[in-house]
Amino acid sequence: MSSDADVDPTDYEALADADVTMRQNEHGLHIADDEVTGVSSQGQTPEEAIENLAAAVESYKEATADDPGDDWL
Template identity: 70%
Template sequence: MSEGDVEPVDFEDIDTDPTEYDALADAAVVMRVNEHGLYIVDDEETAVSSQGQTPEQALANLAEAVDSYREASVDETGDDWL
């Protein structure tokens, strides 16, 4: 890999499944690894991304970020200002 390249990661090639995380159960998750070995994951449904040193860490971080995104997207006040 050259500088700035990323390589897609197939979930069948690693021992981690995004559906193990409740927040990602119905998500369309894609993972890639950059030239420094950092795993980057995206939830294509919410456009939320995260990263980690391992696939497991990246997915755990993404699940937490997606949870936060969904919590922030809920308007519990009843105001329709968005």
């Protein structure tokens, strides 16, 4: 991860295999990008951006899982 923040993405299970980069936009928002999945998220602080990214990556992984979830049909 490239960042000056004291945030460790591996503290979040969803980001264990992630390659996270951080940036800040012209409005001061911190943006966290997962280079593996292409998922990005933002927050007022680097910590908030990483937390939001973890939730977004978890949702992405659930949505793209091979299990169609229709076993009950």
